[in-house]
Amino acid sequence: MFNEGRSKMTTKHLKIDDSVIDQGDPMAIIAPLWQSVNTYGSKIEYEKGLEQFSYPQRLIFAMMWFIAEFFNGGFYQFYTNATGIVWEDAIDGFELIGII
Template identity: 30%
Template sequence: MDRVPCKKCGAKALPSTIEKTKGYCMPCFKGPDKRSELQKYEDKAVRMGLMKDSDRVAHLPGLETKELNVSDELLPFGRTYKDVLRCKDEAEPYQLLSNLSAIIMYKEQSHGLESLSQEERYIYAVDGMLTEVNNGGFYQFFFNSTGELSYDLVPALEVIGSTLFKTIALKAVKIFGEIPSLDEDSRYSHLDSITENDELQLWDKCDSEFYDCGEEIESMALAYAQINLV
């Protein structure tokens, strides 16, 4: 498939990407992850099916997360791991996994990523992969805040018992490579250096394999959480 140059930087991108972004490669279109906390909450709520895209309000001026009580929207099955996992017969696995991830997200935002246990990091990494890769491919996973968990991803998939997704993620992380720090500036600089003139081509095959993978990853993650988080 012939690629089309980005009208800003000239890097060649998939025609579908150029069409979607109205002429830009994905890095130019996205820029740094400048989503507000409210926008991140809304992104997760949309994925969980708790709100529609048309109901987003983060773009309105003067709104703060606390005014909207967004946490209640993201925690429909409970505010503790035990409460969420009790609902296994009442909701889809992806909804419960997202609720678990939201609990972990609030802990991270309050006390930092270093406050998370290894088990929490694994659940967070798996849900982050599902959210970001389904939305924009592995490039987006490494680019957005989930990129801080880049080196947790493969071990996370291994401990929950994944074989197919682990194989795909192993290739994606190998392409990403090793860098001394996974902080935002380091990741952005590194991604700029390895994607120069290639845009998302580096992860095209990984993305395609990911979208075609039928492994029941959410159920695996919930089974792991039942043993390790409760």
């Protein structure tokens, strides 16, 4: 059978507090989003996946996607790939931290 030997997925709740933030690792803050947010579907699916997360998590997630796509292929890659769906959140995040 296909699932033989595989472990079942379980829900994991992470507490994002000052000790996590002080580590300076954005991946620790957005790790849960990678499994829950669909950047390859519709805008509705994207928004639905984000409902359980905070606004700052949403912005960091989008900025990380922008950075990954931009440094792999520039603006063209970011805006033409499915992950370009995060563009508004990425802009909001970069504005919030004063980059743009």
